Amino acid sequence: MRSPEEHFVQLEIIIQRHAAALEAEVRALQADDETANWPPDWKRYYNWRFSQIFASVKIFRNWGADAAAWKLLPSRVYPNRGNQKD
Structure with missing residues (x-):
């Protein structure tokens, strides 16, 4: 059995590896489709839809809720209405 510290070191390695791969795939798709x-209007919808897709994945939704409950997330302000459907 591992100690909690050893467990969390391994957990961080796993999450960082998958986060890097996920970001690389998303960035490649964005480059292929020239989203920049x-x-x-398309970019605003993209931001809204991307957030919707991300939040619909159960593991991200659950972990995001935990992080928010522990007040680990930075506060965000979207004064330009950048994450809206229309």
Whole structure:
């Protein structure tokens, strides 16, 4: 049996490895589809839809809720309405 510290070291390695792979795939898709060149309305919808997809994955939703409950997430302000459907 591992100690809690050893467990969390391994847990962090696992999460970082998968986060890096996920980011690389998303960035590659964005580059392929040239999302940086999309018009502002498309980008606004993209932000809204991306957030919706991310939050719909149970593990991210659960972990995000835990992080929010522990007040580990930075406060965010979206004054430009950047994450809206329309």
